[in-house]
Amino acid sequence: MTTPLSKPGSKTNPATTPKVGIVSLGCPKALVDSERILTRLRAEGYDISPSYDGADVVLVNTCGFLDSAKKESLEAIGEAIKENGRVIVTGCMGVESDMIRQVHPDVLAVTGPHQYEQVVNAVHDAVPPVHDPFTDLVPPEGLRLTPRHYAYLKISEGCNNRCTFCIIPSLRGDLVSRPVVSVLREAEKLATAGVKELLVISQDTSAYGIDRKYAEEDWYGRKVKARFLDLCRELANFDVWVRLHYVYPYPHVDEVIPLMAEGRILPYLDIPFQHASPTVLKAMRRPAAQEKQLDRIRKWRQECPHLVLRSTFITGFPGETEEDFQFMLDWLKEAQLDRVGCFKYEPVDGAVANDLPGAVPEEVKQERWERFMETQKAISAERLQQKIGYTLGVIIDEVDEEGAIGRSYADAPEIDGNVFLNGETNVKPGDIVDVTIEHADEYDLWGSIERAE
Numbered sequence: 001m002t003t004p005l006s007k008p009g010s011k012t013n014p015a016t017t018p019k020v021g022i023v024s025l026g027c028p029k030a031l032v033d034s035e036r037i038l039t040r041l042r043a044e045g046y047d048i049s050p051s052y053d054g055a056d057v058v059l060v061n062t063c064g065f066l067d068s069a070k071k072e073s074l075e076a077i078g079e080a081i082k083e084n085g086r087v088i089v090t091g092c093m094g095v096e097s098d099m100i101r102q103v104h105p106d107v108l109a110v111t112g113p114h115q116y117e118q119v120v121n122a123v124h125d126a127v128p129p130v131h132d133p134f135t136d137l138v139p140p141e142g143l144r145l146t147p148r149h150y151a152y153l154k155i156s157e158g159c160n161n162r163c164t165f166c167i168i169p170s171l172r173g174d175l176v177s178r179p180v181v182s183v184l185r186e187a188e189k190l191a192t193a194g195v196k197e198l199l200v201i202s203q204d205t206s207a208y209g210i211d212r213k214y215a216e217e218d219w220y221g222r223k224v225k226a227r228f229l230d231l232c233r234e235l236a237n238f239d240v241w242v243r244l245h246y247v248y249p250y251p252h253v254d255e256v257i258p259l260m261a262e263g264r265i266l267p268y269l270d271i272p273f274q275h276a277s278p279t280v281l282k283a284m285r286r287p288a289a290q291e292k293q294l295d296r297i298r299k300w301r302q303e304c305p306h307l308v309l310r311s312t313f314i315t316g317f318p319g320e321t322e323e324d325f326q327f328m329l330d331w332l333k334e335a336q337l338d339r340v341g342c343f344k345y346e347p348v349d350g351a352v353a354n355d356l357p358g359a360v361p362e363e364v365k366q367e368r369w370e371r372f373m374e375t376q377k378a379i380s381a382e383r384l385q386q387k388i389g390y391t392l393g394v395i396i397d398e399v400d401e402e403g404a405i406g407r408s409y410a411d412a413p414e415i416d417g418n419v420f421l422n423g424e425t426n427v428k429p430g431d432i433v434d435v436t437i438e439h440a441d442e443y444d445l446w447g448s449i450e451r452a453e
C-alpha cells in the first residue's frame with residue numbers, strides 16, 4: 001500500500017502507516033548509522049519503503065570523505081528529489097549544510113553524522129508518526145517514572161564547565177543541547193497527556209543551545225532559536241507550570257525574570273551557588289561566579305517580588321577557611337534565599353579538587369554544616385511566615401482520607417517543602433487549587449482551599 005506523495009515542503013499526515021525510504025552511501029560506519037535510524041523509526045511504527053514512489057519521505061545518508069564521494073552524495077540527493085520530492089539529508093556530508101542547500105534548495109532538512117535524534121525529528125516533522133492506542137506499547141508522551149501530573153524535561157546532556165569537585169564532564173562529555181523543536185515537541189506531548197508541571201533540567205540549563213550556536217528551527221510556522229530565553233517563552237505557551245532547575249546566573253538569565261513577573265513561567269529559580277566566598281568559588285572553578293550576585297538578586301526581586309530562589313551549597317571544600325565560611329553565612333543572610341540544601345564536601349574519585357591543599361577536618365565540616373543549616377532554617381522560617389494570609393496556587397500531589405498534600409510555585413517535588421491541606425479530600429493529584437495559607441513552620445505550609453462564597 002502506498003501513501004500519495006504530496007508536494008515538497010508540505011507536511012503529509014498519513015492516516016495509514018507512514019513510510020520512509022533510505023539511500024545509504026559511504027562506509028560501513030555510515031551503514032550502521034542508517035540501520036540505527038531505521039531501527040528507531042521502525043520501532044516508532046514507520047514502514048520502510050524499498051522504492052522512491054512508495055515513500056512519504058526519503059533519507060539520504062551521505063558520505064563526504066572524498067570529493068568523489070561528495071559528488072556521488074549530491075547526485076543521490078538530486079535523484080531522490082527528482083524521484084520522490086521529499087528528502088532529508090543526513091551523514092558526513094551533512095556538516096556542509098549550506099553547500100547542499102545551495103545545490104538542492106528543496107531538501108527538507110540536513111543533519112550531520114551521528115545526529116540520530118535530529119534526523120528522527122526531521123522525519124517526525126516531515127511525516128508525523130501515527131499513534132495506535134491498540135498496538136503501541138508506548139504512549140505518545142513516552143514512559144515516565146514520575147506521577148502523571150508532573151514531568152522532568154531534559155533539555156541537554158553534558159557540561160562545558162569544569163568545576164573541580166565534579167566529574168560529570170568526564171563521564172558525560174561537553175554540553176550537547178537537544179534541538180529546540182525536539183524539546184518543544186516532547187513538552188507538547190506531555191502537556192497533551194495531562195502533565196501540569198514541567199521541570200526543566202540539565203547540567204547547565206541557562207547554557208542551553210550554546211553548542212548548537214542557537215540554531216533556529218521551525219515550530220508551527222515561526223522560527224524558534226535553541227536559546228534559553230526563547231525556549232522559556234515557548235514553554236510558557238503550553239499553559240502548564242514551568243519550573244527552571246540548574247540555572248547558572250549568566251547575565252542573560254536576567255531576561256527570563258519578566259516572564260516570571262508576568263506569571264508565564266513559575267517565579268522560581270534553582271541556582272546551585274555552592275559557595276559565596278570568591279576564594280572558594282575560584283578554587284571550585286564555578287561558572288558565573290560573580291561578586292555582584294547580591295545586587296542581581298535584589299534587582300530580580302524588584303522586578304519580580306514573588307521570585308523564589310533555591311540553591312545548594314557545599315561546606316568544607318578544600319582550603320575553605322573560617323573566614324570564607326563566615327563570608328558564606330553573611331552572604332546567606334543578605335541573600336535571603338527561600339530554599340537551600342547544604343552538603344559536606346566529599347572527595348569524588350577522579351575530581352581535580354581531591355588534589356587541592358587545605359583539606360578540612362570532618363569535625364570542622366560537620367560543625368560548619370550545622371551552623372549553616374541553623375542560619376538557613378531561621379531564614380526559611382521567616383520567609384514562610386510571610387506567606388500566612390496569602391492565597392497561593394497549589395498543585396496536589398497526594399490525597400488520602402486525612403487530607404491532601406500539595407506544593408506551591410515555591411516548591412519543587414522531592415527537594416522543597418509541602419503545603420498540607422488537612423481535611424481536604426475532595427481533590428485529586430494534579431488539581432491546581434487556590435489555597436489560603438494559615439500556618440507555617442521552617443519548611444512547610446498549612447492551609448485550606450479557597451471556596452467561592
Ligand code: SF4
Pocket residue numbers: 159160161162163166167168169203204287
Ligand atoms: S558541577 Fe560544574 S562541571 Fe559539574 S555538571 Fe555542574 S556545572 Fe558542570
